Amino acid sequence: MSKVLMIQGTMSNAGKSLLVAGLCRIFKQDGYRVAPFKSQNMALNSYITEEGLEMGRAQVMQAEAAGIKPSVLMNPILLKPTNDIGSQVIVNGEVIGNMKAKDYFAYKKKLVPDIKRAFHALEEQADIIVVEGAGSPAEINLKENDIVNMGLAEILDAPVLLVGDIDRGGVFAQLIGTLMLLEEKERARVKGLIINKFRGDKSILDPGVTMLEERGKVPVVGVVPYMNISLEDEDSLTCRFDKREEAQIDIAVIRFPRISNFTDFMVFEQIEGVSVRYVDSVLQLHHPDMIILPGSKNTMGDLKWMRQNGLEAAVKKQKEECVIFGICGGFQMLGETISDPCGMEEGGELNGMGFFSMDTVLEKEKVRTQVQGTFGEIPGIFSVLSGRKLKGYEIHMGRSTVKEQNFKPLCSLTNQLDGQSKADGISEENVYGTYVHGIFDEGEIAPVIIKELAKRKGLSLEDNLMMDYGAFKETQYDKLAATLREYLDMDEIYKLIR
Structure with missing residues (x-):
């Protein structure tokens, strides 16, 4: 049976995907067979595996960080929005049809066996599985029949690290508010907090970290700096769409x-x-x-x-x-x-x-x-x-x-x-x-x-043009892992999965 660690966030784009990728690279570097897992992904960035099956590209990126081939087992459910109220539903890499949001909400609990089968198959290939949640576990309207955050953590019996994004402001309210909105048994699964995308002198943040630990009753296992890493991100909230500068x-x-x-x-x-x-x-x-x-x-x-x-x-x-x-x-x-x-x-x-x-x-x-x-x-x-x-x-x-x-x-x-x-x-x-x-x-x-x-x-522009894109991505995964090793308490994280 694989060891499991789950990364959840206080909101979308808190940095879950990159943290999962970085932890996958760290565990790989430390000699473990490691794989990423996300039960349900909503994205228009998708990929086709060698078997001709469709999965989210975020898990492809994480598989690259883990040094393994992408597999649909890593993302058994993919939702591809077709309009503002509906999505194409893909299960185990195959399209099962289009559903309106309310219809899928009523249907999704039926997919739990598919999630379990994919996860257990992945367990046969990995010593450690790093699981990514989606959005926030405190989205009260979505908690019923949850299959991607705390509902999944319970199914997998996974310890959870909760990530907040300080770059978007209000990180203490994000983390404390999320903990307060969780049920007691859910709160007990949160074993550590991570403040992500911090810019500046960490010593200024220390009093807030102390207060966070006192009020949340959960240790802060890392304050991760804002990183200039060039890796694939989720399509819904990417910063790439905001770039306006024009080069030669x-x-x-x-x-x-x-x-x-x-x-x-x-x-x-x-x-x-x-x-x-x-x-x-x-x-x-x-x-x-x-x-x-x-x-x-x-x-x-x-x-x-x-x-x-x-x-x-x-x-x-x-x-x-x-x-x-x-x-x-x-x-x-x-x-x-x-x-x-x-x-x-x-x-x-x-x-x-x-x-x-x-x-x-x-x-x-x-x-x-x-x-x-x-x-x-x-x-x-x-x-x-x-x-x-x-x-x-x-x-x-x-x-x-x-x-x-x-x-x-x-x-x-x-x-x-x-x-x-x-x-x-x-x-x-x-x-x-x-x-x-x-x-x-x-x-x-x-x-x-x-x-x-x-x-x-x-x-x-000939001098610096030639490049190996695959090799470039490898340098980015290593850079990500090195940064996380420096700013996360990896000893504490290893204790959680042991």
């Missing part, structure tokens, strides 16, 4: 209301002299070197949103001035039509942006697979990518058909599940599109793209 090479990502998998573009953030901005209005677009249309959980709805706020017309106007690149839902938007005969999104048919002679039909069956392959003979500014290897994954409800006989596919792919080969995407002048998520991560693809964009402007 500027990439504008259209921030759809239902944007998904923005992690596709994080590799560009690591290149010096490059800015990645998420824009949701014409006034924010300016004159970027590349415009990216990302994935979307509601392609038709997000295309209508672009049309209504003027971004579609603005993107079309900049075709001659910059590169346009569509990924997944963004790729579908670049065609002539999108139709939804099964009512998977909006129903009916919608005209696309018209860059490609392509029609897309949304279907009930979701395509889920890892792929690898090579870029084809590409025209335009990115012709230098021709023949380069790539890999990534597909996750989409639609199938696209190109109407031109002699179109130029962006790449040739092999499906890792069945070994079948196929052409994917389109490349036409300086407009490109593909279904492959993670296409920029492999090898030198991102640096080569930036080099060509710089060359087009008469700039040279």
